[in-house]
Amino acid sequence: MTRKLSVQLMAGITLTLVLMLGANLYMVWHQQQRDLITEMHGKARIITDQLIATRLFMARNQDRINRDSAGHMEFKGLNPAAVGRGVGNIFGEITEVRLKQTRAQVRRPENQPDAFESEALAMFTENPNLKEYFRQVQEKGRPVFRYAIPLAMEAECLRCHGSPAGETDIAGYPKEGYKLGDLGGAISVALPMDRAMAELQRRTATQVWVIVLVSMVSLLVIWWLSRRLVTKPLAHLTALTTRIGEGDLTVPPADLAVFSRSDELSLVGAHMDAMARSLREVQESLEEKVAERTRELQAAHQVQSQFLTTVSHELRTPLTSIIAFTELLRKQAAGKQLEYLDDMLESSRRLLATVNNLLDLNRLKAGRVQLFTDLIELAPLLRGVEHSLRPLAEQKHIRLHTSVADDLPLVLIDHHRVSQVMLNLVGNAIKFTPDGGTVAISAVTGCGWVIVSVQDSGPGIKPEYRETVFEAFRRVEMPGAQHQGSGLGLAVARELVELHGGSIWVQDAPGGGSLFSFTLPKARPLSEEEDVNHGSA
Numbered sequence: 001m002t003r004k005l006s007v008q009l010m011a012g013i014t015l016t017l018v019l020m021l022g023a024n025l026y027m028v029w030h031q032q033q034r035d036l037i038t039e040m041h042g043k044a045r046i047i048t049d050q051l052i053a054t055r056l057f058m059a060r061n062q063d064r065i066n067r068d069s070a071g072h073m074e075f076k077g078l079n080p081a082a083v084g085r086g087v088g089n090i091f092g093e094i095t096e097v098r099l100k101q102t103r104a105q106v107r108r109p110e111n112q113p114d115a116f117e118s119e120a121l122a123m124f125t126e127n128p129n130l131k132e133y134f135r136q137v138q139e140k141g142r143p144v145f146r147y148a149i150p151l152a153m154e155a156e157c158l159r160c161h162g163s164p165a166g167e168t169d170i171a172g173y174p175k176e177g178y179k180l181g182d183l184g185g186a187i188s189v190a191l192p193m194d195r196a197m198a199e200l201q202r203r204t205a206t207q208v209w210v211i212v213l214v215s216m217v218s219l220l221v222i223w224w225l226s227r228r229l230v231t232k233p234l235a236h237l238t239a240l241t242t243r244i245g246e247g248d249l250t251v252p253p254a255d256l257a258v259f260s261r262s263d264e265l266s267l268v269g270a271h272m273d274a275m276a277r278s279l280r281e282v283q284e285s286l287e288e289k290v291a292e293r294t295r296e297l298q299a300a301h302q303v304q305s306q307f308l309t310t311v312s313h314e315l316r317t318p319l320t321s322i323i324a325f326t327e328l329l330r331k332q333a334a335g336k337q338l339e340y341l342d343d344m345l346e347s348s349r350r351l352l353a354t355v356n357n358l359l360d361l362n363r364l365k366a367g368r369v370q371l372f373t374d375l376i377e378l379a380p381l382l383r384g385v386e387h388s389l390r391p392l393a394e395q396k397h398i399r400l401h402t403s404v405a406d407d408l409p410l411v412l413i414d415h416h417r418v419s420q421v422m423l424n425l426v427g428n429a430i431k432f433t434p435d436g437g438t439v440a441i442s443a444v445t446g447c448g449w450v451i452v453s454v455q456d457s458g459p460g461i462k463p464e465y466r467e468t469v470f471e472a473f474r475r476v477e478m479p480g481a482q483h484q485g486s487g488l489g490l491a492v493a494r495e496l497v498e499l500h501g502g503s504i505w506v507q508d509a510p511g512g513g514s515l516f517s518f519t520l521p522k523a524r525p526l527s528e529e530e531d532v533n534h535g536s537a
Helices: 002-060 080-094 115-126 155-161 194-245 264-330 336-365 378-395 415-432 489-499 528-536
Strands: 098-102 133-139 142-152 183-192 374-376 399-404 411-413 438-445 449-456 504-508 514-521
Touching: 002 080, 002 133, 002 142, 002 155, 002 183, 002 194, 002 336, 080 098, 098 115, 115 133, 115 142, 115 183, 142 194, 264 336, 336 489, 374 415, 378 399, 378 415, 378 438, 378 449, 411 415, 411 514, 415 438, 415 449, 415 489, 415 514, 489 504, 489 514
Parallel strands: 399 438
Antiparallel strands: 098 183, 133 142, 142 183, 374 411, 438 449, 449 514, 504 514
């Protein structure tokens, strides 16, 4: 019976383990394939955007290019199509990427569309709102990511491709008679995927071997544990109870000491005593395992904390460099490039703020943040925060102002950490306040405390979210915010306020919106001796 139970247990565990690991491998494989397509799509989009920018630059500067020093028209052969074709050829020589301009009726044979490009042009013609078309294809036995975007006729393009149809343009070709906004063709990109797919297959093969190894080790451990903790104890218990029940007392002396009486009650008592002893042994074993598991969890928490700290530090340096170089590039950029650089700068700063919040929260949870408190006037600190965030508020035409009570006492705080709390709260208020709204900073004195508040005219926070909004990684999705954030800012703010001995909460603001408030301890009056020493310092 025990063998049958052991076989059933091993069979069930083996089947479950194989199914779970197989499902995990299947999901990971498909996710990696989706990630690869996403990566290829991003690369293709960047390449086409760069070529479009080059063509647009050439189109807008045709008059300058095609005039000599005396101002006479002299076609140099550098129209957008020629430059795009040349850039594509050079790009293909130095990379494996094929970059091509094409359309249905081409002027040059090398621009003739292939099967994918004809398919893309048909899709763009059928659906004028379609911005891009892409899919994975096989070319000569190689996987290739194909991508295409439509080229709409702009004002600069009509010089060579507009009306009247048939008239010879500056390049010597007959005009096609296109109108503004017509589909003039497409830009096609072909990105080889064989190397990426080979790497994906290599990683998958490695994962398969890891799964096989983990499965074998797990099954061996499970078999050993089931034999030691289940099969043998059950067999021993079955043998003992069967032999005692049948009256066979030829058992080892250690067992006779437990089952020494022959009457039925003594026999029941002996069984209960044996069961109690077994339960005590199991309990001791469980306590040992719980203690071991607790140590493992503590070690895992320490590793996690060290990992988060290391990753945060490693991310901060490159992010700082990215922000610095992006700011330098902005000084020389214009048009779409400036817009892209602004997006990069905003995203980098937001990511850096998230990394800083993550690092601070990790330190706070680990108790490694030390406050450097001093007697501080709160009004200059609050106005400094207002000054720092005023440009952000002005971008959304938000009125940001500070109101501080005249009798506000000194507070015993860490200037840097309280500034960090205020930057998080005010930044949050600006994020969720619609254009033209109001964000107000205020501070009043209370009984033993100074109460600092940040009020906005945003959508407010529902009562059911007011407790969880201060938890790490808990975000309340609300309309009006361009970026919802990481859910760390308010968690860091709460930890820092509580480290000062204060508390933080949120409630409905009068007239609508949210009112975030927190308390800071007033500075206690100094004794004469302390006052003299403080003045001397």
